[in-house]
Every structure is written in C-alpha cells, then in structure tokens.
Amino acid sequence: MTYLALARKCRPQKFSEVISQEHITKTLSNAILAGRIHHAYLFSGPRGTGKTTTARILAKSLNCANPKGAEPCDQCPSCRDIINGVSPNVLEIDAASNRGIDDIRNLREFIKYSPVGGKYKIYIIDEVHQLTSEAFNALLKTLEEPPAHGVFVFATTEPQRVPLTVLSRCLRFDFRLLPFSKIAEFLQRLCDAEGVKIEPGALNLVASKAEGSMRDGLSLLDQILSFGEKKISLEMVTSTLGIMDRETLFGLSEVIFERESGKALxxxxxxxxxxxxxxxxxxxxxxxxxxxxxxxxxxDIGELLEVTDKDLERYRELAEDYEESDILRAINLFSELEITLKRKTSEPRIATEITIVKAASLDRTVKIEKILKQLSSQPSPLSLRASLNQAQMDLMSEGSLSGTTEPQKEVGAQKDVTPSVEVETKEEREQIHITEQQKTEVSPPATDSLSLDAIKDRWGEFVDRLKSQKYRVSAKNSRPIELKDNLLVIGVPNSGAKFIFEKSKDKSAVDRAIRETFGEKLKVSFKILGGELKQQERERKRATATDLKEVLEKEKDVREILDTFGGEVVGFIPKENKKKKD
Structure with a gap:
C-alpha cells in the first residue's frame, strides 16, 4: 500500500474528533438531530483548521444509514464511499481551478437529479471566493430556490471576497486557529502511536511553527519523521526545518541589549x-x-507565549532587566528589516548586519522612578550632620559618665570629636554660601548699574531668550527707547506687536527674559513708534550708502572709469534689488 501523508491519515472522521471547533460541531450536531438542515453553509477561517474535513463529516452524517446520534457510523456503504471519495451523492469542487460560469452550469444540471441511496446531494465548493462574478451570478438562482435534496457547503479563507448576495443566503460558521497546547498534545499522541520519542523542546517548536494550523503541524512532523530517526531532538528539528533554535535567539538578544555589537555580528x-x-x-x-x-x-499570562515552562521562566527572568520601550524599539527595527528583505534587496546580509548594529547601539531607557529611588537611598547632608552630632553627644556622655576620667582626658576627648564637627560645619557653610549665591543671582540689584546703551547692546541676546516665536518676531522689530526709575520703555512697530506683549497669557516670559539677560527686574511699558522706527531705518540705510559711496570712489577700477568718462558716483543698487528692477 502506498504511503499516506499524516495530514490525510489523521483526518478526523467524526464531529467529536474535530479539535477546538466545538462551537461549530455542536451546532451542526444539534441541527442534524432536530432535522433543521439548511440548504447552504459557509465555512470560513484560516487554512488547516478543519473546514473541508467538517464539510465531509456533515455529508456523511446526512446520508449515513446507521447514524449514532449525529455522528456517522463510518461502516455503511454511503460512509465508505464518501471516505474513499467515490460517492455519487457528494460532489467536491475546487473553485480555484473550476471557477468559470460553465462549471456552475454543469453543477446546476447535476443537482436536478435525485440522490442515489441517500437523502441528500451535497456540493462542497472549496475556496469559493475564487469563483468569477459571472459564476456567482449563475449560482444565485439555485441558492434562492434549491431542490429539497440539495445542500451546498462553501469553504473559504477569505469570506470578505464572497458577494453579499451569496453570504446572505448561507449559514456562516467561522473556524478558529487551534491553540498551541492542543496542537502539541495531538502531535505527542501521534508520535506515541508511531513509536517515536520526541523531546519537549522539539515538540513545542513544531507546534509553534504550525501557527494554529493542524495541517501545517502535521506536515512539519511528517517532514521530521522522514529523517528516519526514532528519537527526535531539538537540534534535528532546527536543522531539518531551517528554524532558529531558542538558544541562539536568547544569546543574540542578550548581546544586543548589552550593546555588544561584535558578539552579535x-x-x-x-x-x-x-x-x-x-x-x-x-x-x-x-x-x-x-x-x-x-x-x-x-x-502571569503564560498561555500567550507558545513556549515550554522552562523557556517561559527564562523569558520572565530576562524581562526584568529590560524596559518595555527598549524591547519595542528593537521590534520596530527588525520589522523594518523584514520589509526590506521581502523587497528582495540585493544585499540582504548587509541590511541585516546594519540593523543588528543599530539595535545594539540603542541607548538603554532608565525610568525616572528608578533614578528617584536611587537618589532617595543616598544620605542627605542634613542626615549626615545629624549622625555626626549624635556620635559626638554619645562620646561626650560616655566621658561624663566615667568617674575615673580626668579633666585633661576629657579635654582630649573633646578635641578628638571637634574636627569631625568642624568638617561638617564647613560643608554646611559652603552649602549656605551656594544657596545665598543662587538667591543673589535671582534677586535684582540696583538699576544704577544698567544703562539704556547696555540694554541696546544686549538686545539681540534678550530676543534669543524668548522661547515663544511670536515674542521673538515682535521683539526683533522693537527697540528699547527709554530707561528711567526702573521702567524700561520699549518701542514697538505697530499695535499688533503691542497687543502681543500686553495681552498674552504668558506675560511673565518677557519679564523672565529681561531678568536673565540684564540681571535686573525691570518694569516694562510699550509705545507704538511706527514712523519713528521707519525713519531710523532710513537714516541707517542712508549712512550705509554714504559709506559705500566713499569706498567705491577709492577703488582703482572705479576711479579709472570716472576719470575716463568724467563721471561721479551718485548711488548704488544692491544685487538683489537690481534683479527685481530688471
């Protein structure tokens, strides 16, 4: 007899054998017992979760001659024919290869005939979303008015691609991905039945790579069993399937987070x-x-991780050393790397190595709570002084309680204690000096030391200290015009600038910038100058033009031109203005 793949050999034959789809198998079983057979079913869900298998079990149950409740007997001719794929009452179509309107027309002709040796004719259409629009339209009439003996079962991994007109005529059942533990348990029973011993780590790795699909898990196990060994180790699984083993992943992640790029590479x-x-x-x-x-x-949610208990504990221990933000940044880097590699980059190794170095170069995050906890654990100067004073008092009390202590010795003891107190007193004096110095820097001195010219000279520094953009623009176009009795009058170009300074919610920003720039706390008022500022600007430009005229007249080339043609310099046009005039 030819070899049968595990995925076919271990296909469930009864509703009770279908794993982790109880919400579907129980509903179908109760419907069969109650005689509530619908004319169309839609089975949707990921690959390898039991859609086609459940459809075949449903077909057997509907035509079984000796059912056991809702379960088929698997012994009657109808059940045997369906198992062997030769039943005249069950037509299974692959819509990926039979997707045209002609195929659906043939199906409509076939469904007219009554079943042979059974109650129903069942039509299983796999990957139904592959049908063309014309084929779906041809199928609609049959779904609207099906014959009494006709039952349609549609299976698809993409239900969103099935027209709503078809969906509305079907009972829809959504199949779920199988839990990791259920796949591992089934594979373990299968290995025991095959007489193969498999390590727990290897079994969990195969179940993890199945990603919720029992068929994928059986195919992977089939590939490993083909190796011919009766004992399957973790190394055998990783080498056969080309999977990274867990130890390599742990080692690589540890050296990345420890910022050891060389070891990672x-x-x-x-x-x-x-x-x-x-x-x-x-x-x-x-x-x-x-x-x-x-x-x-x-x-505490171990079921989220498809790993062994030993690896789970190792993950928990490792997670204590790293912050969430560090892990998330590393995940983002390798997610971008995967996208780059899927685009078929010409140098996948270089892209991978660069990402590894980037990940190892990321700065480690330290939470502020951890920093504060470390600071709070250090003794403060006041607590240190209190400890020293307490030690001094203890020494003095010991000396006073001792009746044999001579006065000279008491004095000596006092001298021994005094230096430590003097050291602390000196530190305290330095701390007080620093505090007083900080207060002096903040408190404004007398305004006699500040002049209007000094303010004008440092006006640019004052503008830079303003953090708000609107303040900086307004201050840049303004000028200090008067300083008298601790009052600084600032000339602004227009009412808009005056409104910004006087009506803003954060008026203290201007006062703070003045205090930080000029070292004094000044009262401020604003005066609209408008024309005066423009006149000052015109005078500045006129003076600049006069200076340039004198410079030009002294140039040798310009002098020769003037002498040759008997001309004189009457003005100049800047380069950018000349372009505008041209």
Missing part, C-alpha cells in the same frame, strides 16, 4: 554560514522579542 555570521535565511532571522527575532515583551507586560 559573530552570531549572525555563524547563522549565515549554517545556511540560514536572513528573512527567517528577522522573523524569528520579532517573535522572540514579542515573547520577551509579553513576559514583561503580562508575566
């Missing part, structure tokens, strides 16, 4: 020499860092 090089895929490296690191993140934010 060596691990990547060893992985590349072993024939590993860089895209697999990026994907595996994302999954590994995701487990680390979950162990950090939800350490």
């Amino acid at each position: 060596k691990i990547v090089n060893d992985f590349a020499l072993s024939g590993g895929s860089f895209e697999l490296l990026a994907t595996s690191l994302q999954e590994h860092l995701r487990n680390l993140l979950f162990a950090k934010v939800a350490p």
Whole structure:
C-alpha cells in the first residue's frame, strides 16, 4: 500500500474528533438531530483548521444509514464511499481551478437529479471566493430556490471576497486557529502511536511553527519523521526545518541589549554560514522579542507565549532587566528589516548586519522612578550632620559618665570629636554660601548699574531668550527707547506687536527674559513708534550708502572709469534689488 501523508491519515472522521471547533460541531450536531438542515453553509477561517474535513463529516452524517446520534457510523456503504471519495451523492469542487460560469452550469444540471441511496446531494465548493462574478451570478438562482435534496457547503479563507448576495443566503460558521497546547498534545499522541520519542523542546517548536494550523503541524512532523530517526531532538528539528533554535535567539538578544555589537555580528555570521535565511532571522527575532515583551507586560499570562515552562521562566527572568520601550524599539527595527528583505534587496546580509548594529547601539531607557529611588537611598547632608552630632553627644556622655576620667582626658576627648564637627560645619557653610549665591543671582540689584546703551547692546541676546516665536518676531522689530526709575520703555512697530506683549497669557516670559539677560527686574511699558522706527531705518540705510559711496570712489577700477568718462558716483543698487528692477 502506498504511503499516506499524516495530514490525510489523521483526518478526523467524526464531529467529536474535530479539535477546538466545538462551537461549530455542536451546532451542526444539534441541527442534524432536530432535522433543521439548511440548504447552504459557509465555512470560513484560516487554512488547516478543519473546514473541508467538517464539510465531509456533515455529508456523511446526512446520508449515513446507521447514524449514532449525529455522528456517522463510518461502516455503511454511503460512509465508505464518501471516505474513499467515490460517492455519487457528494460532489467536491475546487473553485480555484473550476471557477468559470460553465462549471456552475454543469453543477446546476447535476443537482436536478435525485440522490442515489441517500437523502441528500451535497456540493462542497472549496475556496469559493475564487469563483468569477459571472459564476456567482449563475449560482444565485439555485441558492434562492434549491431542490429539497440539495445542500451546498462553501469553504473559504477569505469570506470578505464572497458577494453579499451569496453570504446572505448561507449559514456562516467561522473556524478558529487551534491553540498551541492542543496542537502539541495531538502531535505527542501521534508520535506515541508511531513509536517515536520526541523531546519537549522539539515538540513545542513544531507546534509553534504550525501557527494554529493542524495541517501545517502535521506536515512539519511528517517532514521530521522522514529523517528516519526514532528519537527526535531539538537540534534535528532546527536543522531539518531551517528554524532558529531558542538558544541562539536568547544569546543574540542578550548581546544586543548589552550593546555588544561584535558578539552579535559573530552570531549572525555563524547563522549565515549554517545556511540560514536572513528573512527567517528577522522573523524569528520579532517573535522572540514579542515573547520577551509579553513576559514583561503580562508575566502571569503564560498561555500567550507558545513556549515550554522552562523557556517561559527564562523569558520572565530576562524581562526584568529590560524596559518595555527598549524591547519595542528593537521590534520596530527588525520589522523594518523584514520589509526590506521581502523587497528582495540585493544585499540582504548587509541590511541585516546594519540593523543588528543599530539595535545594539540603542541607548538603554532608565525610568525616572528608578533614578528617584536611587537618589532617595543616598544620605542627605542634613542626615549626615545629624549622625555626626549624635556620635559626638554619645562620646561626650560616655566621658561624663566615667568617674575615673580626668579633666585633661576629657579635654582630649573633646578635641578628638571637634574636627569631625568642624568638617561638617564647613560643608554646611559652603552649602549656605551656594544657596545665598543662587538667591543673589535671582534677586535684582540696583538699576544704577544698567544703562539704556547696555540694554541696546544686549538686545539681540534678550530676543534669543524668548522661547515663544511670536515674542521673538515682535521683539526683533522693537527697540528699547527709554530707561528711567526702573521702567524700561520699549518701542514697538505697530499695535499688533503691542497687543502681543500686553495681552498674552504668558506675560511673565518677557519679564523672565529681561531678568536673565540684564540681571535686573525691570518694569516694562510699550509705545507704538511706527514712523519713528521707519525713519531710523532710513537714516541707517542712508549712512550705509554714504559709506559705500566713499569706498567705491577709492577703488582703482572705479576711479579709472570716472576719470575716463568724467563721471561721479551718485548711488548704488544692491544685487538683489537690481534683479527685481530688471
């Protein structure tokens, strides 16, 4: 007999054998017992979750000659024909290859005939979303008015691509991904039945790579069993399937977070020499860092991590050393790397190594709570002084209680204690001096030391100290015009600038900038100058033009032109203005 793949050999034959789809199998079983058979069902869900298998079990149950409740007997001719795929009452169509209108027309002709040796004719259309629009339209009439013996079962992984007119005529059942633990448990029973011993780590790795699909898990196990060994180790699984083992991932993540780029690059090089895929490296690191993140934010929810108990504990211990933000930034880097590699970059190794170095160069995050806790654990100067004073009092009390202590010795003891007190007193004096100095810097001195010219000279520094953009623009176009009796009068170009300074919610920003720039606390008033500022600007430009005229007349080339043509310099046009006139 030819070899049968595990995915076909281990296909469930009864509703009770379908794993983790109880919400569907129980509903179908109760409907069969109650005789509430609908004419159309839609089974949707990820690949390998049991859609087509459940459709075949439903077909067997509907036509079984000796049902056991809602379960088929698997012994009657109808059940055996369906199992062997030769039943005249069950037509299974792959819509990916039979998707045209002609195929649906043939189906409509076939459904007219009554079933042979059974109650129903069942039409299972797999990947129904692959049908063309014309084929769906041809199917609608049959779905609206089906024959009494006709039952349609549609299976799809993309229900959103099925027209609403078809969806509205079907009972929809959504299949779920299988839990990691259920897949691992089933694979373990299968290995026991095959007489193969598999390590827990290897079993969990296969179940994890199945990603909720039982068919994928069986295919991976089939590939490993083809190796011919009766004992399956973790190393065998990683080498056969080309999967990164957990130890390599732990080692790589640790050296990345410890900022040891050289060691990280060596691990990547060893992985590349072993024939590993860089895209697999990026994907595996994302999954590994995701487990680390979950162990950090939800350490009590172990079922979120598809790992062994030993690895789970290791994730929890490792997560204590890192912050969530560090892990998230690393995940983002490797997510971008995966996108880059999927675009078929010409240098995948260089892209991977650069990302590894980037990840290892990220600064570690330190929470402010941790810093404050460290600061609070250090003794303050006041507590230190109190401790020293208490030690001095203890020494003095010991000396006074001792009846044999001579006066000279008491004096000596006092001298021994005094230096430590003097040292502390000196530190205190320095601290007081610093505090007084800070107060002196903040408190404004007398205004006699500040002149209007000094303010004009440092006006640009005052403008730079203003943090608000609107303040800086207004102050840049303004000028200090008068300083008298601690009152600084600032000339502003227009009423808008005056409104900004006087009506703003944060008027203290101007006072603060004045105090920080000029070292004094001044009262401020604003005066609209308008024309005066423009006149000052015109005079400045006129003076500049006069100076340039004198400079030009002294130039040798200009002098020769003037002498040759008997001309004189009457003015000049700046380069940018000349372009505008031209």
